[in-house]
Amino acid sequence: MPSRKLPVPIAAMAIAALLAGCAGGSAGAPAAPIDPQADVSGEITVWSWDVAATALKRLGSEYESSHPGTKITVVDVGYDNAYDKLSVGFKAGSGLPDIVSIETDRAPGYITEFPKGFADLTPVIGDKQADFDPSKWSASSNGDGQILVAPWDSGTVGLFYRSDYLAAAGIDPASLSTWDDLVVAGEKIKSTTGHTLMSIDVSSGATFSMMLQQQGEGLFNSDGEITVSSPRAVKALTLLKGMNDKGLIKNVKGWDGRVTATKDGDSAVHPEAVWWTGTLTGEMPELAQKFGVTELPGFTASGARTSNNGGSGLAIPSQAKNPNLAASFVAWTLADTTNQVSMMKTEGLFPSYLPALADPYFQQPDPYFSGEKVYELFATETAKIPSISYTSDNAKAQDMVANAVVASVINGADPQKTLDDVANQIANATGRKIAN
Amino acid sequence: MTRSQDATRLGASLRHAPIYLVLLVGSIISLIPFLWMVVASTHRTSDLFGTPLPVLPGGELLTNLARLQEDVNFGRVMINSLAVAIVYTAFSSIVSIMAGYGLAKFSFRGRNVAFGLILVTMMIPMQVLLVPLFQMMASIGWIDSYQAVILPFVASAFGIFLMRQSFLDFPDSLIESARIDGANEFRTFYRIVLPVAKPQIAALIIYTFMTQWNSFIWPLLMLNTEDNYTVPVALNTMIGLSRVDYSGLMLGSLLATLPLLILFLIFQRQFIAGLLGGAVKG
Structure with a gap:
């Protein structure tokens, strides 16, 4: 099922906060096994x-x-x-x-x-x-x-791209095998067409989380230790910050911002999940034949080319x-x-x-994607989505990480230092250890 | 009319001009969201993304209306909402008026403690009440019923407080003379006190109706059948995952404001009568 990164409903948050103080789980006898x-x-x-x-x-x-x-x-x-x-x-x-x-x-x-x-x-x-x-x-x-x-x-992730923008800049989508390739292409697209590379909502932290999972890492490791300051996390944040410093990111607000920016044709690529096809065909039928899909660029040449x-x-x-x-x-x-x-x-x-x-x-x-077999690509990638570990503190940590992403990408703070700070902050709030 | 009178009037108008300007800007600002609701509810959702946004109404009103009815059975949920809000308003207003009158005009042991306790309940956040109330309703077997939506909130602390404050100003001598004339307590309340309190009661009714009409989280938790939903709960199901039906949502919200508007128009006379009555009789 597609997921839009919406704020947690307020009531649910308040309930969660209240429940945090209560002992025990739900009442009632354990059910008989199925x-x-x-x-x-x-x-x-x-x-x-x-x-x-x-x-x-x-x-x-x-x-x-x-x-x-x-x-x-x-x-x-x-x-x-x-x-x-x-x-x-x-x-x-x-x-x-x-x-x-x-x-x-x-x-x-x-x-x-x-x-x-x-x-x-x-x-x-x-x-x-x-x-x-x-x-x-x-x-x-x-x-x-x-x-x-x-x-x-x-929610298998791929790289949706505007084929007309890439063609105008003389870029072959098949050549975008790493994120570094994509940044170089982004600069070329910007200078030839004037369009930014990606429209994302930086404050949601979703793109950062997606890049972490692509490298097989979550906010915590399988021992429940904090991994948000790991070298992979620093790599992802440095990449995002670099893109923004080069003027390649258009920062938009929430779901509506992403849909509007895509419909307006603000940016050349959209790292989105397979359900984004439904958003494209539903909200912007007039853009048919202007999009293509390829694998997500890897962090290394042999790294995973998808996420969730x-x-x-x-x-x-x-x-x-x-x-x-x-x-x-x-x-x-x-x-x-x-x-x-x-x-x-x-x-x-x-x-x-x-x-x-x-x-x-x-x-x-698929006729919308100029006859490209987009679902074949997503079908191949689904079995390759890297698994990550979760803890009961994921929701809490996610908010702090989102703030750190804004601090670094928008406000220019050093990625390593920002992530070290947020790791300490999570350690204080949850009592968990920071992974080495 | 003399020249000097004309000049005075012109001077007065000029002096008032800045006030009118501020009022004009204020009313435009508060009307724009409504205007946008009208515009948005007459377009396709896909037209509401992208730049520039439409500013004039489009031709999709009937399509949107048909979809609203199809998706959430809008006619049915409007009737549900009206029924719940009317029944709630009737019972809750009776409780508020009577409790407020009792707390304002009768001296009895523990009156201040009782009033204090009622006020304290206003400070308990809704979220704390949800789980225990839910368990209570579940154990009575009232989940998915309207009594579970209505009854827990029939005694409204704010309503009681509002009515107590307004009855405090009511002259004791009037009540006493009614008693001396032989009216029993209920008759005194019904024939002497209530008619004078009409404007405050009108305010109470509007407030109570609006609270229930807009109420979301409790009906959401209680109602488990789509045909039993109230308007806010039903409209929320139109927020999908990869698509949001904004034009349907806007149309639904627009139609949902109509009952409130009608209610206000009905009771507006009471408001004005109350204000004028005070002004003329002193």
Whole structure:
């Protein structure tokens, strides 16, 4: 599921702050483990949002007809709203439905905050780990190796570019194999066409996080130590700062700013996730045939050429009333080639289930992108998204890191010093050690 | 009319000119968001990105309206919202008026403590209440029902405070003479006190209705069926992940301000009557 970097809903933040002071997780006895052999019957309720809810409503009625005696009710709770409902429901230990949607970025936070809040999905999809996007599997699992959120769709990142601007500057997109190549190209584009290289919202810190994950690093390592001042992080921040110093970045505000800048044709390239295709075709149909997609430039010539931004999964709260039917529906929907492909075709949800990506649909040329096979590129890259580690302090650290990115990129502070400072700040706030 | 009178009037107008200028600028600033709502709700969302932005209304109003109805069943959620807000306003106003009157005009043991306690509840942030209230509603089995949306907030501390303050000014002698004339307590309240308090009650009703009409987080937590949603909850589901339906949102928000506008127009007479009544009778 696509993710826009929106501020955490205020109520959810306040709830989280209050909960931080309380001991224990959700109330209630631990649920019985899911039994994949159990006969499924009865009804379940599913909370989802946007096109994901549309997809589940459609597949829900198909499931009902192939599994007589079942009823699937899907409620669109809204994407902005969902987390307030989830936080309160997990904390109260009641009121949640049988299945909920959670974005991959948020999953680690909920898993660590409510360790007993989720049913273990290992009995139903555990044997299919190799079939899923590895970065999402690790983000959706807990420390004991239990898979708690079934990966649904991936936010595989590629480099969208304006083919007309690149052609005018005489640049072959295939030659952009490293970020350094891209910076050189950016200067050429700026001098020939007058356009900036990228339009990004510096203050969200999203581009920096994306560059970190591309290098296989998160804000913390697998031992829970702080890694925001690591050489890789310094490299990413230095790169961003260098781009801005050369006047290659147009700093825009939030989601609307990114869409507007793209529609206005302000910049030549957009490092965005696969779901950005939906934004392009929906909001700027007049720009058809002006975009192409290539792999993200690498940090080294042999480094990873993709990252992750967004995506979501389905989880079964341990308070679910009909966990066996819920598990059956989740596995039927997500760990299944036909259904995953149908959601890509109909609702534009890009599968995290790798066998689905072998479907001929992903080999089709896309007329919006001048006949380029864009989904083939994303399908190839999805299995290569580097996995990173998460802790319960990710949300807290993310805000501090975003401030540091602004301090360095916009206000010119030294990247190494800025990141050292923010690492200390995170260490003070969380009591965690800084990795060597 | 003499020349000197004309000159005086002209002088007065000139003196007032800067005030009118400030008022003009102020009203333009406050009207622009509404104007933008009208413009935005008549265009396609894709026209609302990009530069320059449209300034004149477009021709997509009916398409947007149809989509609004299709996506969130807008007619239904408007009726839901109206029903919830009207029922809430009726009950909450009765509680506020009666409690305010009691606290202002009756002496009883613990009156100040009771009033103090009511005021203290205003200082508890909503976020603290959410989880315990949610558990309470869940254990009664009221999740996804309108009584769960309405009842927890029927006693409004601010409403009680507002009515108590306005009844404090009401002359005791009037109440006493009504009692001496043989009116019972309820009759005194209903026939003597209430008519005089009409302007304040109008203010209370507008405030109460608006609070419920705009209320978001609590209805969001309580309502789990799309057909039961209130307007703010339903409109929020239109914010998608890779696309936001701004024109639909703007149209929905525009239509959602209409009931408030109508309510204000209805009670505006009460406001003015109250103000004039005070001015003439002294």
